[in-house]
Amino acid sequence: MPNREMLLIPGPTPVVDEIYAALSSETYAHTDPRFVKIFKNSLELTKKLFHTEGEVFVISGSGTLAMEIALINTVAPGEKLLVISHGYFGDRFIPLAKAFGIQVETLQAEWGQHIKKELVEEKLAEGGFKAVTVTHVDTSTGVMAHLEDLVPVVKKAGALFILDGVCAAAATEEDMQKTYGHPDYKLDVVFTGSQKAIGVPPGLAILAFGPKALAAREAMPSVLGYYTDIKNWVSIMNDPGKYYATPPVNMIYAFNKGMEIVMAEGLTTRYRRHHALGRAVRAGLGVYGMKPLASEEVAAPTLSCILYPEGVNDAEFRSRLAAKGMVIAGSLASLAGKAFRIGHMGNVTEEMFVKAIELVGETLKEMGTDANIGEAVDKFKEIYHSA
Known part of the structure; x- marks a missing residue:
C-alpha cells in the first residue's frame, strides 16, 4: 500500500509497506497462541526501547490516555504535582491533573525557550511535590527538554519523574536505567x-513504569480508574494470553x-x-529565510516549528503544498498563522526531505517569494551527511 502523500506533520508519521502488511494480516483471536507470541515479542521490544527494569504496558488508546494512566497511578487526589511546560502539550497536564483532584502547580516557559533549572529548584524547594511531569519534546514548539539538567533536580527533591515521550520515543534516548549524577536519579x-x-498508525498508548513508580501505585489503596489502573494490566502484560480487555489485534501486529x-x-x-535530520531540515529551510522557533540548543530531532518569512500566508502556503x-x-495558539510545523521522524528518508525542501521552494516562488532551491537542497545534504 504505497503512501500517496508525504505526511510530514508531527504525527501520524508515514507508514511503510511492511507495517501496512502486518496491519492487514488475518485477525486472530486475542487468545490465539499465534497472536500471543506476537504480543509478547512486541512487549519485549518495548522493554528494550526504554531499557526498563520495571513493567511496560501497551494498551488500546492514544497518547492522552497514556498521560492519564501515568498520572493517576502515581499521584493521588490531593497530592501535589509540578508541571514543567515548554508548550501546549506540557500545559495539557494541568486540566488532566485537576480532573482527578490533584493539586497542580506549573512552570511555563516562553514558547521556544527552556525552563531554567534554577526555577525548578526554587519551586521544588517549597516541598511536598509527589511528582513532576516533563514533556520531552513539545509538539507545539519543537523544544526538547534537557533531561541532564532536570532529572537530578527533580530526583534530589524526592519527586517522581514522569516523562511524556510521545514525540520523542524511538528518536532520542529515553533510557530508564540511565543515571543522572546519582544511582537513584x-x-x-x-x-x-x-x-x-x-x-505505526495511531491507536496505542505505550508506557513504561520503573520500580519507584510501581511502588507508588502499590502504596495507593485505589485509583480513580478501572481501565486505566495498571494493577489490572500487569498480569496481562506478563501473560498476554490472559483476558482483561480485548486488545487491538491488528494494531499489535x-x-x-x-x-x-x-x-x-x-x-x-x-x-x-533523527538528530541529523532535524538539524538538516532546519538548515535547508533557513536558506529560504524560514527561522525555527526553537534555537538549535533546544530544538528537537523529531519536528520543527518554522516561522514564515514576511508576507507568506499560512493557509495558502499549506494548501498549495497539499495540492x-x-x-x-x-501552528497552535498565539503562533497560529505565523508558523508551520513539520515532522521529521519515524521511518522517513533523506530522499523524502530533499523532495520536501524542493516543494517548499517551488511554493514560495509561486507565492512571489524568492527561493534558491538548489542552495537549500545542498545545505540540507551538507548538514545531514556531516552530522
Missing part, C-alpha cells in the same frame, strides 16, 4: 503513542513490526539519524 515513567517516531524495524536499525543509529502531495501542520 532515573526516569520513573515514560510514555508514548504508536503514531510518532515508532512509525503493526506495532510489533514497527518495533522490529526500530531495533533492526539500531537505537544508536536511529537516534543519530503537491506534501502535508504539513499549522
Whole structure:
C-alpha cells in the first residue's frame, strides 16, 4: 500500500509497506497462541526501547490516555504535582491533573525557550511535590527538554519523574536505567503513542513504569480508574494470553513490526539519524529565510516549528503544498498563522526531505517569494551527511 502523500506533520508519521502488511494480516483471536507470541515479542521490544527494569504496558488508546494512566497511578487526589511546560502539550497536564483532584502547580516557559533549572529548584524547594511531569519534546514548539539538567533536580527533591515521550520515543534516548549524577536519579515513567517516531498508525498508548513508580501505585489503596489502573494490566502484560480487555489485534501486529524495524536499525543509529535530520531540515529551510522557533540548543530531532518569512500566508502556503502531495501542520495558539510545523521522524528518508525542501521552494516562488532551491537542497545534504 504505497503512501500517496508525504505526511510530514508531527504525527501520524508515514507508514511503510511492511507495517501496512502486518496491519492487514488475518485477525486472530486475542487468545490465539499465534497472536500471543506476537504480543509478547512486541512487549519485549518495548522493554528494550526504554531499557526498563520495571513493567511496560501497551494498551488500546492514544497518547492522552497514556498521560492519564501515568498520572493517576502515581499521584493521588490531593497530592501535589509540578508541571514543567515548554508548550501546549506540557500545559495539557494541568486540566488532566485537576480532573482527578490533584493539586497542580506549573512552570511555563516562553514558547521556544527552556525552563531554567534554577526555577525548578526554587519551586521544588517549597516541598511536598509527589511528582513532576516533563514533556520531552513539545509538539507545539519543537523544544526538547534537557533531561541532564532536570532529572537530578527533580530526583534530589524526592519527586517522581514522569516523562511524556510521545514525540520523542524511538528518536532520542529515553533510557530508564540511565543515571543522572546519582544511582537513584532515573526516569520513573515514560510514555508514548504508536503514531510518532515508532512509525505505526495511531491507536496505542505505550508506557513504561520503573520500580519507584510501581511502588507508588502499590502504596495507593485505589485509583480513580478501572481501565486505566495498571494493577489490572500487569498480569496481562506478563501473560498476554490472559483476558482483561480485548486488545487491538491488528494494531499489535503493526506495532510489533514497527518495533522490529526500530531495533533492526539500531537505537544508536536511529537516534543519530533523527538528530541529523532535524538539524538538516532546519538548515535547508533557513536558506529560504524560514527561522525555527526553537534555537538549535533546544530544538528537537523529531519536528520543527518554522516561522514564515514576511508576507507568506499560512493557509495558502499549506494548501498549495497539499495540492503537491506534501502535508504539513499549522501552528497552535498565539503562533497560529505565523508558523508551520513539520515532522521529521519515524521511518522517513533523506530522499523524502530533499523532495520536501524542493516543494517548499517551488511554493514560495509561486507565492512571489524568492527561493534558491538548489542552495537549500545542498545545505540540507551538507548538514545531514556531516552530522
